[in-house]
Amino acid sequence: MAATIIEGKKVSARIRKELKPRIAALKEKGVTPGLAAVLVGDDPASQTYVASKGRACDKLGLYSEIILKSAGTSQDELLDIVRQLNENDQIHGILVQSPLPSHIDEMTVTLAIRPDKDVDGFHPHNVGLLLLGRPALISCTPFGIIKLLEHYDIDPEGKEVVVVGRSNIVGKPVAALLMQKGRTANATVTVAHSRTPDLAEVTRRADILVAAIGRPEMITADMVKDGAVVIDVGINRVEDAGTEKGYRLVGDVAFEAVADKVSHITPVPGGVGPLTIAMLMTNTVTAAEILTGIDS
Numbered sequence: 094m095a096a097t098i099i100e101g102k103k104v105s106a107r108i109r110k111e112l113k114p115r116i117a118a119l120k121e122k123g124v125t126p127g128l129a130a131v132l133v134g135d136d137p138a139s140q141t142y143v144a145s146k147g148r149a150c151d152k153l154g155l156y157s158e159i160i161l162k163s164a165g166t167s168q169d170e171l172l173d174i175v176r177q178l179n180e181n182d183q184i185h186g187i188l189v190q191s192p193l194p195s196h197i198d199e200m201t202v203t204l205a206i207r208p209d210k211d212v213d214g215f216h217p218h219n220v221g222l223l224l225l226g227r228p229a230l231i232s233c234t235p236f237g238i239i240k241l242l243e244h245y246d247i248d249p250e251g252k253e254v255v256v257v258g259r260s261n262i263v264g265k266p267v268a269a270l271l272m273q274k275g276r277t278a279n280a281t282v283t284v285a286h287s288r289t290p291d292l293a294e295v296t297r298r299a300d301i302l303v304a305a306i307g308r309p310e311m312i313t314a315d316m317v318k319d320g321a322v323v324i325d326v327g328i329n330r331v332e333d334a335g336t337e338k339g340y341r342l343v344g345d346v347a348f349e350a351v352a353d354k355v356s357h358i359t360p361v362p363g364g365v366g367p368l369t370i371a372m373l374m375t376n377t378v379t380a381a382e383i384l385t386g387i388d389s
């Protein structure tokens with residue numbers, strides 16, 4: 094295997110460490126950054142994500158509230174919870190874990206969150222600022238991808254970047270970040286999706302390939318240019334009777350074969366995933382700084 098493995102855990106640990114003086118400065122002024130995570134329903138993956146966000150807060154000394162509601166919770170009840178959190182001075186960041194049950198409209202809920210507490214960066218206000226090149230709270234996974242590139246001195250300037258996937262939470266914002274004027278940006282970005290006729294022809298052009306598809310090991314070695322940087326966002330459960338849980342996690346990239354021909358690659362797990370939580374912590378601290386006017 095020739096590639097450098099991009100170690101998300103290591104980068105995530107560095108980012109958390111760098112947050113400590115900012116958290117200490119807030120605490121000195123009597124402010125403990127606080128995150129509220131609301132989970133509706135009993136989706137096991139969502140439960141795992143929310144629990145790990147709570148643990149990450151604990152480790153950094155942030156305040157956190159995890160609000161668990163049954164799948165039958167109405168949209169109005171959820172909106173009431175969000176409104177209370179908007180007004181709660183102990184809470185600087187609010188996230189409502191997706192997916193929500195089908196009777197709840199995710200956009201209505203996103204719109205109800207105060208933009209300055211929107212630590213997921215999903216509110217149209219924050220999406221708009223990102224597109225305008227004036228980002229405030231940046232969607233965590235795309236923000237984490239930028240941090241990974243920075244850490245490994247991979248400068249996208251002038252490079253061909255191909256993002257496979259155009260979701261509002263990963264594909265579109267990561268494309269917007271990489272095409273911006275500025276540091277760790279200035280790339281020529283192509284966004285591919287399920288209607289792209291010859292995906293391999295597009296992905297082979299990429300100096301930096303970001304796969305955010307949700308299809309296990311779909312990106313194969315023949316779809317990747319020699320020496321490319323490959324960022325695998327996908328988290329897919331595939332059945333594996335040989336494991337205790339009966340499944341294992343794989344990315345959207347066929348890791349072993351692709352790692353043989355690229356310069357850098359993120360593993361799954363342990364690549365992008367740890368950054369998503371580190372950037373959520375970062376956004377919570379940033380939101381606390383902005384809301385209180387306290388800046389280290």
Ligand code: NDP
Pocket residue numbers: 234257258259260261262263264285286287288289292305306307308326327328329365366367369
């Ligand atoms: P979505 O399902 O919202 O979007 C998937 C995108 O992939 C869509 O734009 C879709 O195209 C495209 N796509 C699907 N099939 C193909 C195909 N055969 N060829 C080309 N494009 C295709 O997923 P998300 O963006 O929310 O998530 C993507 C993956 O990343 C998932 O595995 C998810 O679990 C993971 N994830 C990981 C995170 C982390 O922290 N590491 C955080 C968030 C997500 P179209 O628009 O045409 O339908």
